[in-house]
């Protein structure tokens with residue numbers, strides 16, 4: 001079916017760990033509120049000198065090493081991000097320079113917010129299938145420095161997010177199952193930020209919650225239908241890590257045990273496009289994600305956007 005095989009992963013978190021208790025010292029919030037509503041217990045924020053690029057490079061280096069792929073074999077470097085350090089050049093170009101990827105590598109960023117990594121995987125697959133890339137491997141990144149968009153006096157947003165990067169090295173696998181489903185409900189109000197009039201991230205949390213619980217189960221079923229698979233044929237469900245309650249509600253709608261869905265938002269908060277590749281890397285390094293297994297990844301977030309794809313480990 002010409003799907004993607006996951007050959008290696010990496011992750012990089014910045015150095016400044018901030019716990020819920022740390023927030024409670026300066027904001028009208030509590031560990032109990034944050035933990036009960038979201039599952040989040042701590043997150044990492046960039047310290048002086050740490051950037052979206054430096055996180056991306058750290059994650060990418062690990063992923064190439066894990067995959068046993070040389071920089072010279074990479075034909076595509078694609079970074080999903082909505083918080084790149086600069087508007088231009090693309091973050092992926094700075095990764096190319098730092099890792100010594102060949103000058104024949106296509107490097108680009110995409111912004112689909114928390115759906116970004118899933119969208120980048122589908123983009124990578126299409127470009128690999130197109131046959132015009134100079135190398136058979138794609139380096140797919142999710143890298144975010146969301147702290148640059150946070151209002152640290154707004155308890156309704158700043159406690160939810162974190163900085164970080166995750167990376168995956170993939171190649172085409174004719175035997176791997178594939179299906180991709182995407183959607184967009186254009187809405188500039190529900191979740192937005194980074195503009196001249198709205199420098200900080202702002203959202204209607206309840207509306208995002210409802211949107212996620214409504215669209216993601218339908219998206220997951222659509223991916224499975226397209227691939228001709230049942231949920232039983234999928235070994236792992238790796239969803240965007242925004243909120244544990246969202247994942248549990250999605251599990252309930254799909255009549256699945258919550259334990260089938262990987263969760264790590266307790267350690268990292270919501271790292272947007274980085275959350276799925278960080279999760280894949282944790283699973284792989286813990287021996288939870290084994291060669292030959294099938295993973296369904298699904299993202300959802302600002303746009304509003306959503307998407308789901310399959311991956312062969």
Ligand code: UT7
Nearest residue numbers: 028029030033037114155156159205206208209242243301
């Ligand atoms: O990648 C996608 C990004 N977005 C998301 O994932 C957001 C999805 N939504 C959510 O996760 C939840 O809606 C939240 C965690 C954001 C909020 O949970 P909620 O149960 O929907 O709470 P709420 O927004 O209805 O607020 C309930 C109360 C409010 O106080 P009042 O008006 O009832 O007095 C808020 O002001 O909780 C208050 N509140 C807080 N209290 C303590 C909001 N933030 C905090 C906080 N600490 N950090």
